[in-house]
Amino acid sequence: MIKGTAKTEAQYRAVVMDSSSSLKDFSQDRKKYYKKYILGEKVEDKDSSAANMGRIVETLLMEPHLFDDKFYMSSCSSTPTGLMLDFVEALYKHTRDATDENGIVTTPMNELLEAAYKDSGFKIKYEAVITKFIGSDAEIYYNEIRTVRSKNLTVVNTMEISIAEKIVEQLRINTTTAPIVNLTNSSRYEVIDQMQVEGYTIDGHQFKSMLDKVVIDHKEKTIQPYDLKCTWSVENFYEEYYLYRRAYIQAFLYYNAMKYLAADEASPYYGYKVEYLKFIVCDSTNYYQPLIYTLDDYDMINAYKGFILKGRTYPGVQDLIAALTWCVTSGTWTISHKNYLSNGVVNIKGA
Numbered sequence: 001m002i003k004g005t006a007k008t009e010a011q012y013r014a015v016v017m018d019s020s021s022s023l024k025d026f027s028q029d030r031k032k033y034y035k036k037y038i039l040g041e042k043v044e045d046k047d048s049s050a051a052n053m054g055r056i057v058e059t060l061l062m063e064p065h066l067f068d069d070k071f072y073m074s075s076c077s078s079t080p081t082g083l084m085l086d087f088v089e090a091l092y093k094h095t096r097d098a099t100d101e102n103g104i105v106t107t108p109m110n111e112l113l114e115a116a117y118k119d120s121g122f123k124i125k126y127e128a129v130i131t132k133f134i135g136s137d138a139e140i141y142y143n144e145i146r147t148v149r150s151k152n153l154t155v156v157n158t159m160e161i162s163i164a165e166k167i168v169e170q171l172r173i174n175t176t177t178a179p180i181v182n183l184t185n186s187s188r189y190e191v192i193d194q195m196q197v198e199g200y201t202i203d204g205h206q207f208k209s210m211l212d213k214v215v216i217d218h219k220e221k222t223i224q225p226y227d228l229k230c231t232w233s234v235e236n237f238y239e240e241y242y243l244y245r246r247a248y249i250q251a252f253l254y255y256n257a258m259k260y261l262a263a264d265e266a267s268p269y270y271g272y273k274v275e276y277l278k279f280i281v282c283d284s285t286n287y288y289q290p291l292i293y294t295l296d297d298y299d300m301i302n303a304y305k306g307f308i309l310k311g312r313t314y315p316g317v318q319d320l321i322a323a324l325t326w327c328v329t330s331g332t333w334t335i336s337h338k339n340y341l342s343n344g345v346v347n348i349k350g351a
Contacts (some may be wrong), residue, residue: 054230
């Protein structure tokens with residue numbers, strides 16, 4: 001039976017089932033999907049500052065009581081940036097890979113530093129980089145992420161928290177977003193943050209979803225799902241995020257998650273009308289005002305069937321599920337189904 005719940009994120013992650021995130025990973029990097037979801041390897045994404053800010057804002061806005069379960073406050077006033085951040089991240093990766101099951105680092109530190117230097121892209125001499133690193137906030141940050149990332153915590157600093165708090169305040173007072181983010185439970189409205197729906201199917205494939213916010217209107221018998229996005233380009237969200245990060249996959253899956261819930265006779269929302277997902281988009285620097293982006297029938301058809309825009313092909317959920325199903329059932333991950341059928345002979349234009 002399909003269930004709509006608001007459990008913890010850890011409980012949600014523990015459910016072995018595809019989601020909009022995993023389907024997006026498959027659409028963009030089949031090798032990454034195979035390592036992460038089939039082999040169960042630890043694959044750490046290099047998140048942008050906007051993505052990190054989004055998680056902070058989402059937590060402060062919707063689940064402030066869980067802040068300490070998700071974040072670790074750095075003793076640094078600001079985290080390293082640019083090539084030094086690349087160096088620190090590379091050093092962390094090499095240290096992690098050289099750490100055995102007992103927590104012992106088996107590679108000498110000088111070798112780890114040299115490997116990180118090669119990966120970082122620094123053009124100045126190695127000795128100069130090490131001099132800048134030793135005893136700096138960058139070294140403190142490195143030691144912090146070594147300690148807390150194994151606990152699934154994200155290191156944040158006071159500057160980031162200050163900006164996040166201002167973004168949350170903007171969302172609460174802005175005339176466009178305030179009626180949504182400030183809405184509370186009443187006899188008419190039921191507001192569920194981080195709502196989880198597990199076990200719904202699309203084209204025979206099972207999925208799970210965690211929706212940022214769902215507003216159920218018991219008077220009008222409607223279900224309105226929302227997703228909060230924090231980006232550096234609020235007014236160009238469509239191209240810079242919706243298309244680039246393939247958020248249309250998320251929009252289609254979230255809508256169908258609610259549709260399955262409304263179709264479940266055991267659900268308190270049985271028979272309710274499900275509205276298309278709306279994106280609440282805020283600025284990661286808190287300069288631009290937040291906007292709400294809506295979708296229509298044409299957008300949902302494109303999300304399912306796929307589409308071409310400005311010469312670029314965006315695969316739809318239908319084809320992605322079919323391709324993923326073939327990879328899983330055949331055990332073949334090194335070539336796409338389309339190229340497999342053509343015996344590896346492909347038209348150079350992709351036709």
